[in-house]
Amino acid sequence: MNQLKRMQQKAAPWITGAFHTSPTGSLEALAGLIPVHLMLKKLATCAVYHVATLLDTHPLRSMMGKRLLKWAEPHTHSAALMTPAIFEPFVPEAHPGDWLLDRFVDRVHFDKRDPTQDRRPYLDELIMKARADPLTVLAATDGSVPQSNQYQAALAAIIYKGHRELKRTCYVSGRVTAPDVELNAIMCAVRLAVKQANCQHIMVFTDSIGSAHRAVDPSVHSGQAFSLSVCCTLQEWFEVDDLHRITFIYIPSALQWDIHGEAQKYVTDLKVRVGRCKTDNSIDTLCSRAAHSVLDLWSSTFQDPTY
Structure with missing residues (x-):
């Protein structure tokens, strides 16, 4: 995680053309780079959504918790993750x-x-x-x-x-x-x-x-x-x-x-x-919602005076 953060901090001045002494946080925002931990959060959420596109016999199924499987009973944690869309990789x-x-x-x-x-x-x-x-x-x-x-x-x-x-x-x-x-x-x-x-x-x-x-x-x-x-x-x-x-x-x-x-x-x-x-939600809708949620969180974090 620290290596990814350092890499992003080095990329921000290169993208914006700013001096290396400029504040890192503002440069990342100007370059359109959200913090690494928020980016990973978005990618992890989208990965969970795309589990629905896998076959029931796919090896990744054994790595998922029961409450995240597409046939799981609806509950407060999985309802937002579910989609009625049906996917057939080998049709x-x-x-x-x-x-x-x-x-x-x-x-x-x-x-x-x-x-x-x-x-x-x-x-x-x-x-x-x-x-x-x-x-x-x-x-x-x-x-x-x-x-x-x-x-x-x-x-x-x-x-x-x-x-x-x-x-x-x-x-x-x-x-x-x-x-x-x-x-x-x-x-x-x-x-x-x-x-x-x-x-x-x-x-x-x-x-x-x-x-x-x-x-x-x-x-x-x-x-x-x-x-x-x-x-x-x-x-x-x-x-x-x-x-x-x-x-x-x-x-x-x-x-x-x-x-x-x-x-x-x-x-x-x-x-x-x-x-x-x-x-009903589509896979693209769920992924779009996850991306907007992360961007909203980044916006509120960046405006926090303590950031």
């Missing part, structure tokens, strides 16, 4: 060579248009052509994470063919991060779109292209269950017809564009408070 869809992108690389497409350019004219032309195609289904998705902890995150998915709305749904997703809820929305849209008759091409409009990439990634990550659902659904749909394909289109939220703007309005209308019962 068949995640085997090397069996990923959706390995088997159907020519059926899954991502919009490669430069996001820094003006997208509205491009998107207007794109949706005009898509609406003219009777075999194309459009799916607009959006997720909303409220700033207040009193409310749950929500997601929306709206399905269209041409100018006609076929289906819309909106529901809460618990306490999750923005990428988690966007991934959930994409999963919902895909499952609804493949059920539509006379559909060869699905176009998913989302403001989180990173979540779109995670949607077809079956490896272990926060929200893996949603990704596995997308992979299984698309695999079955692709096997039915060689012409079936899907395209993910990035829509900047600030545009409030066309059908995606409608999904944005739809999801913001749903406000559900966190109930008395335990609310």
Whole structure:
């Protein structure tokens, strides 16, 4: 521990370019370096959360206390650590060579248009052509994470063919991060779109292209269950017809564009408070909460005159 502290004290002047005689504590704060013991506390807490991603037969299981195991009975110490998320490291869809992108690389497409350019004219032309195609289904998705902890995150998915709305749904997703809820929305849209008759091409409009990439990634990550659902659904749909394909289109939220703007309005209308019962948490949410807790502790410690 002392060696780590000394190393960080030496790193702070190098990062800030200050003199070696400057006060160490203020330099570390200026360099964005929190004390080592707080950093280790954050890493240890996140490590406990990620135990949920391990198999039941993993050797690390034998090193964990019974109250920290994912099947432990809820109690005052473990309730905050629990997450209902299910992780499958060795699921068949995640085997090397069996990923959706390995088997159907020519059926899954991502919009490669430069996001820094003006997208509205491009998107207007794109949706005009898509609406003219009777075999194309459009799916607009959006997720909303409220700033207040009193409310749950929500997601929306709206399905269209041409100018006609076929289906819309909106529901809460618990306490999750923005990428988690966007991934959930994409999963919902895909499952609804493949059920539509006379559909060869699905176009998913989302403001989180990173979540779109995670949607077809079956490896272990926060929200893996949603990704596995997308992979299984698309695999079955692709096997039915060689012409079936899907395209993910990035829509900047600030545009409030066309059908995606409608999904944005739809999801913001749903406000559900966190109930008395335990609310679902994702792994990323728990880790984010641990990081913010450590930063708050560091902030209060740094402002203490005795520090």
